[in-house]
Amino acid sequence: MDDGGQGRTNGARGIAARLAAQVSGLLFPPQCAGCGREVADPGTVCGRCWSHLRFIDRPYCAVMGTPFAHDLGENFLSAEAIADPPPFRRARAAVIHDGIPRRMIVGLKYHDQTNLAPWMAKWMVRAGGEMIADCDVIVPVPLHPLRFWSRRFNQAAELARAVARISEKPLEPEALIRVKRTRQQVGLLATERQRNVSGAFRVPQGEEIKVRGRNILLVDDVYTTGATVKAATRALMRARAASVDVLTFSRVLPDM
Known part of the structure; x- marks a missing residue:
């Protein structure tokens, strides 16, 4: 096929894809990830739900990313970071894990709403810009094969x-695999979470x-107690990573 024919074929495919998207939008209009109202784009939230989101912004702990009520200085550390220094260098999250963010996590994790991931990632990129700029490679926390x-x-x-895209x-x-089939972390105490994921990860x-x-x-x-990402970080450091930073969509605050 000559270049003109190839161009016409690609153009026809593009038109067909746009028509299919329009028909899909009419039959299945995108809904707010928070309340289910109709919105312009899939994976977004409506104005009312947006006002209830609690984004994590400065001031926060330089290591844990835990938000402070008042600005205590650029390198001020939280009690958690001082009492139990993590193996990773820094942790950041986009939003507090409550209400709408929790529903978005549940939708992505348990209801196959993978269309939420690109929108959630945009918030994560905003929260972790400094760490993303410093990183050489992005590695997800893996699931056990089963x-x-x-x-x-x-x-x-x-x-x-x-996020990588x-x-x-x-x-x-x-680059990282889960070699131990762990229990679900939901409902476990902090010490139980630590035991549950101890030795669970390895760089193959x-x-x-x-x-x-x-x-x-x-x-x-989501970052809850940090047990999972700490175990994963230790596996990466045993494989001689230079450093590990942690980026999550949401964060459960210690007092929640």
Whole structure:
């Protein structure tokens, strides 16, 4: 086929794709991720729900990213960071895990609403811009193969893929694997969470080159006690990563 014929074929495909999108939009109009109202674009929230979102902005702990009520200085650390220093360098989250963000996580994680991931990732990029600029590679927190088989996708990988696409940073989804089938963390106490994920992660043989000497951005959906990302960070550091930063969509505050 000559270039003109190829161009006409591509043009026809483009028109067909736009028509299909328009028909889909008429039959299944996008709904607000928070309340279900009709919105202009899939994965977005309406104005009313937007006003209830609690974004995490400065001032916050330089290490944990925990928000402060008052500005205590650029490098001021939270009691958590001082009493129990984490293995990662910094942690940041886009929003507080309450209300709408919690529903978005549940929709992505348990109801196959993967269309939410690109929109959630935009908020994450805003929150983690400094860490993204510093990282060499993005790595998602992995699922155990059996859990991946039952869910069919990994929500952390969906978020990491979208963050990598927006930031134009390399994504290495195979650089870290989960070798221990852990219990669900929901409902466990902090100490139980730590025991549950202890030794759960490993950098597989042959993948060390993707980690060694590199600044890693570890991506997950929600930061609760930090047990999961701490265990994953230790596995990456054992593989001689230069540093690990943690970026999540939402954060459960210690007093929630």
